Amino acid sequence: MAFLEIRNLVRKAGAVEILKGINIDLEKGGFLVLVGPSGCGKSTLLNAIAGLQQPTSGEIIINGQVVNDLHPAKRDIAMVFQSYALYPNMTVEENIGFALEMRGMPKTERAEAIRGVAKTLQIEHLLTRRPAQLSGGQRQRVAMGRALVRKPQVFLFDEPLSNLDAKLRVEVRAEIKRLHQTTHATIVYVTHDQIEAMTLATKIVVMKEGIIQQVGSPSDIYNRPANTFVADFMGSPAMNMLPGHIDGGMVHLTGGTRLPLPGTVSAAPAQGTEVLLGIRPEAVTDRSLADPSAKHLIDIEAPVELTEPTGSDMFLILRHGGEALTARVRAEVAVEAGQMISVALNLDKAVLFEKGTGQRIA
Amino acid sequence: MSAPADSVSPGSARAARYFIYGALLVFALVYLTPLYVMLTTSLKSLDEIRGGDMMALPVAPSLDAWFRAWGEACIGVTCGGIKGYFWNSLKMVVPAVAISTLLGALNGYVLTKWRFPGHKIVFGMMLFACFIPFQAVLIPMARVLGILGMSNSTAGLVLVHVIYGLGFTTLFFRNYYEAFPDELIKSAMIDGAGFFRIFWRILLPSSGPIIVVTVIYQFTNIWNDFLFGVSFASGEGAPMTVALNNLVSSSTGVKEYNVDMAAAVIAALPTLFVYIVAGRYFVRGLMAGAVKG
Ligand SMILES: Nc1ncnc2c1ncn2[C@@H]1O[C@H](COP(=O)(O)OP(=O)(O)OP(=O)(O)O)[C@@H](O)[C@H]1O
Ligand SMILES: [Mg+2]
Numbered sequence: 001m002a003f004l005e006i007r008n009l010v011r012k013a014g015a016v017e018i019l020k021g022i023n024i025d026l027e028k029g030g031f032l033v034l035v036g037p038s039g040c041g042k043s044t045l046l047n048a049i050a051g052l053q054q055p056t057s058g059e060i061i062i063n064g065q066v067v068n069d070l071h072p073a074k075r076d077i078a079m080v081f082q083s084y085a086l087y088p089n090m091t092v093e094e095n096i097g098f099a100l101e102m103r104g105m106p107k108t109e110r111a112e113a114i115r116g117v118a119k120t121l122q123i124e125h126l127l128t129r130r131p132a133q134l135s136g137g138q139r140q141r142v143a144m145g146r147a148l149v150r151k152p153q154v155f156l157f158d159e160p161l162s163n164l165d166a167k168l169r170v171e172v173r174a175e176i177k178r179l180h181q182t183t184h185a186t187i188v189y190v191t192h193d194q195i196e197a198m199t200l201a202t203k204i205v206v207m208k209e210g211i212i213q214q215v216g217s218p219s220d221i222y223n224r225p226a227n228t229f230v231a232d233f234m235g236s237p238a239m240n241m242l243p244g245h246i247d248g249g250m251v252h253l254t255g256g257t258r259l260p261l262p263g264t265v266s267a268a269p270a271q272g273t274e275v276l277l278g279i280r281p282e283a284v285t286d287r288s289l290a291d292p293s294a295k296h297l298i299d300i301e302a303p304v305e306l307t308e309p310t311g312s313d314m315f316l317i318l319r320h321g322g323e324a325l326t327a328r329v330r331a332e333v334a335v336e337a338g339q340m341i342s343v344a345l346n347l348d349k350a351v352l353f354e355k356g357t358g359q360r361i362a
Numbered sequence: 363m364s365a366p367a368d369s370v371s372p373g374s375a376r377a378a379r380y381f382i383y384g385a386l387l388v389f390a391l392v393y394l395t396p397l398y399v400m401l402t403t404s405l406k407s408l409d410e411i412r413g414g415d416m417m418a419l420p421v422a423p424s425l426d427a428w429f430r431a432w433g434e435a436c437i438g439v440t441c442g443g444i445k446g447y448f449w450n451s452l453k454m455v456v457p458a459v460a461i462s463t464l465l466g467a468l469n470g471y472v473l474t475k476w477r478f479p480g481h482k483i484v485f486g487m488m489l490f491a492c493f494i495p496f497q498a499v500l501i502p503m504a505r506v507l508g509i510l511g512m513s514n515s516t517a518g519l520v521l522v523h524v525i526y527g528l529g530f531t532t533l534f535f536r537n538y539y540e541a542f543p544d545e546l547i548k549s550a551m552i553d554g555a556g557f558f559r560i561f562w563r564i565l566l567p568s569s570g571p572i573i574v575v576t577v578i579y580q581f582t583n584i585w586n587d588f589l590f591g592v593s594f595a596s597g598e599g600a601p602m603t604v605a606l607n608n609l610v611s612s613s614t615g616v617k618e619y620n621v622d623m624a625a626a627v628i629a630a631l632p633t634l635f636v637y638i639v640a641g642r643y644f645v646r647g648l649m650a651g652a653v654k655g
Contacts, residue, residue, distance in 0.1 A: 052548050073554035085545035089567035098563075102554035146553075 003028035003186055004154055009058035011044055018044050020210040029184040033197040036207035042190040046156050049188060050079050063153060078147035079156040084139045086131035093127040096145045117149045137168045157189040173199060194234045206230045224264060228358040231278050237315060237326050242277040251277055255321015260296055262350035265361055274355035281315060283349040284327035296347035304339050404428060404624035411619050427620035431628060435621050437608045444625050447605035451585060453516050454601055458523040459580045466531020466576060471561055474539040475547045491529035496589050507594060518594055523584045531576050538572040574640045581636050602629050
C-alpha cells in the first residue's frame with residue numbers, strides 16, 4: 001500500500017473548483033514533484049495535504065491513516081514555504097527548535113537535535129543570528145533545518161528554490177537530492193521549474209487547471225508524454241509538433257514528407273487520422289550526433305532560419321513544410337541562417353498525438 | 363530622485379535654508395511661549411504675579427506653589443492638593459491602556475489571521491465606533507455603568523475607556539497584521555503552536571512599533587479625557603483633569619495663579635514622559651504602517 005494516498009480530492013473556493021478530483025499514490029521514500037503552470041492548484045493541493053486548507057471532498061491518507069480531520073501539527077509533516085516563513089523575532093536556533101519546544105522536548109535534548117541538523121546543513125555558525133541577518137541561501141537552509149529537525153513522515157516543499165539566484169538554485173537542488181538519498185525521506189515538492197522536476201523526482205505529477213494530466217517517472221513524462229500539454233510543458237526548448245495525417249500506415253506531414261510510424265506507436269491509427277508528430281530537438285540532429293543504434297533515422301533537408309549557440313551545442317530553428325522545427329546540433333557545425341542543412345530525425349524517440357484530442361497514440 | 367542641482371545656486375540654497383530654519387524657530391517660540399509662561403508663573407510668588415510682567419523671569423524662584431498644588435490646594439471642599447486625583451488618573455490610565463491595547467491586538471490578529479464569515483462586517487462596525495462622538499454615548503454608558511454597579515468608580519472609567527478605545531486599537535493592529543505574512547502563521551500551526559501561542563510567541567514580539575503607537579495614542583487620549591471623567595466620576599474618585607478644572611474654577615478665596623499653573627504642568631507631565639520615552643518609536647511606527655498599509 002502506498003505511504004501517501006490522495007483519493008478524489010476536490011477543493012472549491014466558492015463556486016470555482018480549484019482541484020477537480022486528484023488521485024495520487026506515493027510509496028515510502030518517494031520524491032513526488034508536482035509541476036504545472038501558475039495557478040493550476042499546486043499550492044492548494046500541498047496545503048490540503050498539510051491540513052492548512054480543508055478539502056471540499058476526498059481523502060488524504062498518510063501511512064494508512066485518514067488524516068482529513070487531523071490538525072496540521074498532528075499529521076507528522078513538515079513544510080518548507082517559498083518565503084521560508086522564518087519567525088523574525090527568533091534566532092536561527094529558536095526557529096529550528098520551535099516545533100520541538102511545542103512538543104515539550106526538554107531543553108538539552110532539543111539543543112542536541114538542533115546541533116545535529118545545523119551540522120548537516122553547515123549552518124552551525126549562524127545559530128545565534130536572526131533571520132534578517134541572513135542571506136537568501138542561508139535562510140533557505142534554516143527553513144530546511146526547521147523541517148528536518150522534526151523527522152516527519154512526509155516533507156512538503158512549496159517552490160523552495162524560487163527565491164534563489166540561478167547558481168545557488170542548482171547548488172541547493174543538488175543538496176536536496178543528496179538529502180533525499182541519505183535520509184530516504186518521503187517528499188512532495190512543488191515547482192514550476194521543469195528542470196527541478198526532472199532532476200529531483202522519482203515520480204512527477206503534471207497538473208493543469210486542477211486536473212492531473214499525467215503521473216509517471218521523469219523518463220515517462222519526458223519520453224512518453226500523455227498529451228500535447230505535457231509534451232509542451234516539459235523540456236526546453238519545447239518539443240516540435242509537426243502536423244500531418246496517417247496515409248497507408250505512414251505519417252504524411254503537411255510539408256509532403258512521408259515518415260514511418262514512430263517507435264512509440266504499436267498499432268497504426270486509422271487511415272486519414274489527423275495527427276501531430278512530436279519530436280524533441282535532440283532527436284533532430286546532424287548525422288554525426290545521431291544515436292547510431294536508432295532503428296529509424298530519416299534524413300531531411302531544411303533551410304536554417306536562426307542559430308542559437310548555447311556553448312555546449314547549438315539549436316537551429318529550421319523551416320519544414322511551413323512549420324518551425326528546432327534541431328540540436330554540435331556547436332562546431334558550421335552553418336548560418338539562410339543555408340540548407342541536412343538533419344536526421346530519430347523516429348524511435350518521436351511520439352504521435354491525435355490532433356483533435358491532443359492525446360498520445362500508443 | 364536626483365536633486366535639481368543645476369537650477370539652484372549654492373547661494374540661494376543657503377538663503378532658503380536660513381529662511382526655513384528661521385521660520386521654524388519662530389513657530390517653535392510661539393508654541394513654547396505658553397509653556398514658558400506656565401513654568402515661570404508657577405515659580406513666582408503671588409505678589410510678584412499681581413505686580414509684574416507676565417513674561418518676566420521670576421525674581422525669587424520657589425517651588426512653594428508646586429508643593430501647594432500637589433498636597434494642599436483646595437479642590438471643592440477638601441484641601442488635600444491634586445495628588446489623590448493624580449493617582450486616580452494613573453490607576454485609570456494604566457489598566458485602560460493595557461487592556462485596550464491587548465484586546466486591540468487580539469482583535470487585529472483574529473480579523474486578519476483567523477478570518478470568519480462576516481469578519482468584514484465586524485471590522486466595519488468597529489471602525490464605525492471610532493466615529494461616534496463622546497457626547498452620543500454618555501447617557502447609554504451611564505445606564506450601563508449603573509446596571510453593572512460601576513458608576514462613580516475607577517473601574518467604571520477603565521471600562522468606558524477600554525470600550526471607547528477598542529475601535530482605534532483594533533484598527534491600528536488590524537492594519538499592521540494585514541501585512542504580516544500568513545505563511546508564518548501556517549508554519550507555526552504545523553509546528554504545533556495553538557491560537558494563543560502563535561499570538562504570544564510570534565505576533566506580539568514582532569509588533570513593537572504598533573504597540574508603541576497604540577500606547578501613546580491611548581495614553582494621551584485617556585489621560586487628557588475630561589468628558590468621561592466629569593460624567594462618570596465625581597468627588598474623590600475624579601481623575602486629574604476634572605480636579606484641575608475644579609481647582610482652577612473654584613471661586614472661593616484668592617485666585618492662586620502660581621498653584622494653578624503648577625497643577626497644570628503636573629497634569630501634563632505623564633503624557634510628556636510617554637512621548638519622550640516612546641516618541642522616537644512613534645514616528646517609526648507611523649511610517650511602517652504607512653508603507654505596509
Ligand atoms: N481563496 C481563494 N478564492 C478563490 N480562488 C482561489 C483562492 N485561493 C486560490 N484560488 C485560485 O486557485 C487557483 C490555484 O491556486 P494555487 O495557489 O494552488 O496555484 P499554484 O499552482 O500554486 O500557482 P503558483 O505556481 O503561481 O504558485 C488559482 O487560480 C487561484 O486564483
Ligand atoms: Mg503556489
